[in-house]
Amino acid sequence: MSTIAVVGMPNTGKSTLFNQLTGSHAHIGNWPGLTVELMQAELVLEGQPVQLVDLPGIYDLRGHSEDEAVVRRFLESTPVELVVVVANASQIDRQLRLALQVRQLGLPALLLLNMADEARRFGVAINTERLAADLGLPVILLSAKYRRGLAEARQVMAEALTGEPHQQAPVRALDSRLAQGDAALDGAMAQLVQAAVSLPPQWRDRLTRRLDAWLLHPLLGLPLFFLAMALMFQAIYAIGVPVQEGLATLLDQFGQGVIKPLLLPLPPFLQGFLLEGLYQGIGTVTAFLPVIFLFFLAMGVVEDSGYLSRAAYLMDAFMERLGLDGRSFVLSLMGFGCNVPAILGTRVMRDPGLRLLSMLVIPFSLCSARLNVFLFMAAAFFTPRQGGLVIFGLYVMSFVAALITALLFKGRFGSNEPLLLELPPYRFPTLPQMLSRAWAEVRHFWFWARRFIIIGVVAVWLLNNLPLGVVPASAESLSGRLGTLMEPLLAPIGINPKLTVALVFGFIAKEIVLGGLAVIYGQADPAALSRAIALDVSWPQAVSFMLFTLLYTPCLSTVAVIRSESKRLGFTVFSVLWSLLLAWLVSFVFFQGVSLLQRLGALG
Numbered sequence: 001m002s003t004i005a006v007v008g009m010p011n012t013g014k015s016t017l018f019n020q021l022t023g024s025h026a027h028i029g030n031w032p033g034l035t036v037e038l039m040q041a042e043l044v045l046e047g048q049p050v051q052l053v054d055l056p057g058i059y060d061l062r063g064h065s066e067d068e069a070v071v072r073r074f075l076e077s078t079p080v081e082l083v084v085v086v087a088n089a090s091q092i093d094r095q096l097r098l099a100l101q102v103r104q105l106g107l108p109a110l111l112l113l114n115m116a117d118e119a120r121r122f123g124v125a126i127n128t129e130r131l132a133a134d135l136g137l138p139v140i141l142l143s144a145k146y147r148r149g150l151a152e153a154r155q156v157m158a159e160a161l162t163g164e165p166h167q168q169a170p171v172r173a174l175d176s177r178l179a180q181g182d183a184a185l186d187g188a189m190a191q192l193v194q195a196a197v198s199l200p201p202q203w204r205d206r207l208t209r210r211l212d213a214w215l216l217h218p219l220l221g222l223p224l225f226f227l228a229m230a231l232m233f234q235a236i237y238a239i240g241v242p243v244q245e246g247l248a249t250l251l252d253q254f255g256q257g258v259i260k261p262l263l264l265p266l267p268p269f270l271q272g273f274l275l276e277g278l279y280q281g282i283g284t285v286t287a288f289l290p291v292i293f294l295f296f297l298a299m300g301v302v303e304d305s306g307y308l309s310r311a312a313y314l315m316d317a318f319m320e321r322l323g324l325d326g327r328s329f330v331l332s333l334m335g336f337g338c339n340v341p342a343i344l345g346t347r348v349m350r351d352p353g354l355r356l357l358s359m360l361v362i363p364f365s366l367c368s369a370r371l372n373v374f375l376f377m378a379a380a381f382f383t384p385r386q387g388g389l390v391i392f393g394l395y396v397m398s399f400v401a402a403l404i405t406a407l408l409f410k411g412r413f414g415s416n417e418p419l420l421l422e423l424p425p426y427r428f429p430t431l432p433q434m435l436s437r438a439w440a441e442v443r444h445f446w447f448w449a450r451r452f453i454i455i456g457v458v459a460v461w462l463l464n465n466l467p468l469g470v471v472p473a474s475a476e477s478l479s480g481r482l483g484t485l486m487e488p489l490l491a492p493i494g495i496n497p498k499l500t501v502a503l504v505f506g507f508i509a510k511e512i513v514l515g516g517l518a519v520i521y522g523q524a525d526p527a528a529l530s531r532a533i534a535l536d537v538s539w540p541q542a543v544s545f546m547l548f549t550l551l552y553t554p555c556l557s558t559v560a561v562i563r564s565e566s567k568r569l570g571f572t573v574f575s576v577l578w579s580l581l582l583a584w585l586v587s588f589v590f591f592q593g594v595s596l597l598q599r600l601g602a603l604g
Contacts (some may be wrong), residue, residue: 002050002281003078004043007098008086009072010057011309013114015039016433017086018054021154026150032375038074045158050081055345061101062178066347072422075105076174081159082108089113089141090122090425092197096189099135101178106540108160109137112153116141118425123200131196146306171338183292201513208425215307221314225307232298233395234388240291241379243525248287252525269465272472277461281287282454284518285511287526288372289442295368296441297434304429306438307332313421321401323410328358328423332402335365336395337441339558343565354415359562361402361573363554365464366395369510374546376514380530381539391544394550401551401582456505456512460519462500471524493548493587494541494595532586540598544591 008014022041039054055074056067083102087095092113095530102109113126132139138156142149153267187324193199204315214312215221258280263271302308312326319325327349335342342362346355366374378387426579465477470476475484476496482504483497490500503515521536537545553559553576563572 001042002052002081004052004084004157005078005080005089006052006054006075006084006086007056007102008058009088011096011422012057012086012088012095013144014057015113016085017112017142018052019436020144020147022052022148024486027497038070042422045154045161046347048158048161050161053078058098060097061105061174065350070347072174075107076170079170079180080107081156082110084157085109085111085112085137087111089116089119089126090117090124092124092126093189093193093199096135096192097185097250099137100185100188103136104178110153110156110160111135111137111139112143113139117143117146118427120204122425127196128342129377131192132190134195145427158483205425209424211375212310212423214311222307225311225314227394227411228302228307230392231254233392235376236291236294236298237378237388237391240294240386241375241384243290244287244375247290248284248526251283251287255283261352269468273461275459276522277457278454280457280515280518280523282457282515284371284526285515286373288514289446290374292368293438293442295371297438299333299337299427300434300437300441304427304433306424306426309421309423313423316421322406323357324354324361324406324413325415328354328361331358332362332399334363335362335367337368339363339365339554340561343561344556346565351415353424354564356420356568356571357406357409357413359417359566359571360409360413360578363558363562363575363579364398364401364405364551366550369513369555370549372565373510373513373549375524376530377542377546379526379534380534381542390546392520394546397547397586398550400425401586405582405589407577433511443562449551456508457515457519457591460501460505460512460516464520489584491511492592493584494538494544494591495548495587496537496541498536499545504551505554506549509557510549511551513525540591540594543594544587545592547585548583551579551586553579553583574598 006014007017016037018041022043039057039546041052042049043052044050053074055071058065058068058071060068061072062068075567085099085102087099089095099109099111111132113128119126121564126141128139128141129355140149140151140153140156144150182436215224217224260271264276268275305566308330312330314326315329316326319329327345331342331345334345339362342365343359346358346362348353351357352389361552371391374391378390382390462473462480463482465476466478467476474480479501480497486500486504487497490496490503495503498517498520500514505516506513518529520527522531523532533542557577559572560577563569566572
């Protein structure tokens with residue numbers, strides 16, 4: 001199968017183009033380094049299947065970041081028939097460097113000038129015929145966001161692959177082929193722009209200037225950002241919880257009305273395993289998928305609009321004092337979805353100290369799996385308004401934990417790497433883009449997590465019901481013995497033996513915690529499970545449990561990624577032990593502090 005490589009600078013809409021051409025769902029966002037793995041999908045051109053590979057966004061083929069090294073290694077080791085260079089048409093005066101470097105390598109190439117709609121809006125006019133003649137490459141204007149120009153791009157790609165099947169040999173000694181220095185490249189770019197591009201005398205993007213006057217204000221910028229985040233979480237909570245409760249009721253009715261009668265011929269032990277263990281555990285987690293969908297929908301708007309890059313800019317000076325930079329802040333925000341891709345995103349950092357310190361703080365981000373647990377616990381113990389504030393408080397606590405960690409260890413993982421940051425114009429994603437991305441993230445969350453959920457809830461059920469003949473989840477069961485064994489360690493922070501079992505399995509994947517609680521308390525319906533836990537646990541214990549879940553050891557997949565990206569076993573062990581210690585200390589201070597105030601009569 002022929003191979004087409006897609007390269008481009010960050011923030012050029014490269015992943016959007018990849019999705020539109022192939023129907024795949026590469027991660028889309030206005031931040032350098034979001035595409036940190038080699039996304040690939042099959043594309044049919046003129047009836048022939050080809051392999052389209054979306055390479056990480058880079059600024060220079062000679063750069064030294066991990067992403068730039070990934071692109072170089074790919075071109076040096078993989079035969080390709082065509083290199084598609086994607087550039088931002090509205091910033092073409094700064095976007096031709098990669099096209100010139102690919103031309104130096106002698107690779108067959110095509111230049112796609114994306115975001116043509118923005119270029120016209122900003123007053124940028126491009127003579128594609130003259131530019132193609134001067135570059136010696138086909139040049140096409142398109143707008144991947146609105147699917148304009150895609151048919152022409154597919155046609156030119158197909159024409160480039162016509163003739164006898166032949167794979168371009170890998171580029172050997174790539175660095176020696178890129179002998180042209182920065183001054184020569186800048187001069188060549190200037191000549192191309194002068195000959196084929198008409199730039200406006202003044203930037204026409206008034207909307208971006210007006211919004212940035214407020215959103216990048218030295219005093220108001222950060223308060224406005226955190227206010228926007230707080231409102232976003234309140235909206236997600238207000239809309240998502242009723243939907244979640246309705247879905248949970250339907251799943252419970254289906255289990256009792258359809259599945260339970262079907263299981264009656266089976267032995268009681270097997271009935272309990274399938275209904276109370278497997279179905280109820282998975283169903284409880286499934287009921288929270290609408291909330292996860294809303295979360296990714298909202299975060300997608302924040303990322304794709306360009307606001308996330310502004311947040312990095314605003315936070316950079318502060319993060320620098322912590323030994324980090326604005327990229328670390330944005331990757332921590334990415335960790336709200338999942339810690340794994342956020343840690344992979346540290347590949348854009350060249351300095352090893354900065355990478356390691358970022359890997360140490362990112363796991364404190366409140367990922368979507370933890371969000372499931374917190375939404376449930378907040379609804380069980382607090383009013384809707386209080387619940388929204390509790391959720392926001394946990395997000396704030398995640399930043400505080402990252403701040404404390406960075407302050408304590410910045411001397412050990414020092415860095416002097418400068419931050420290169422591009423602020424794209426504000427743009428609102430289309431509704432199909434928003435829905436497609438949110439659905440892709442939920443689908444990835446479910447299909448990736450389901451194996452852990454199934455293994456976890458089955459293991460919890462077996463611990464609750466073995467040895468045979470014991471009262472489920474009693475002190476004589478395996479789970480009861482495990483909880484009793486760990487009680488001296490966790491009792492000072494208010495976590496009882498039943499919650500202990502859920503935490504133990506939460507190390508495998510935080511998705512298991514909620515399903516494990518459903519199995520432990522024998523309740524599938526969230527309302528019934530809430531009542532059962534509320535009778536067994538006080539609100540200070542519940543908050544202490546949420547704090548510990550937020551801060552303690554990340555899931556097994558995150559630990560594995562930290563090991564693979566850091567390439568240091570000692571650092572991986574250190575990150576796990578530090579998160580456990582910090583989680584215990586924070587929960588201890590909270591629970592013992594609240595208990596003291598309650599004894600003094602100052603708190604209900």
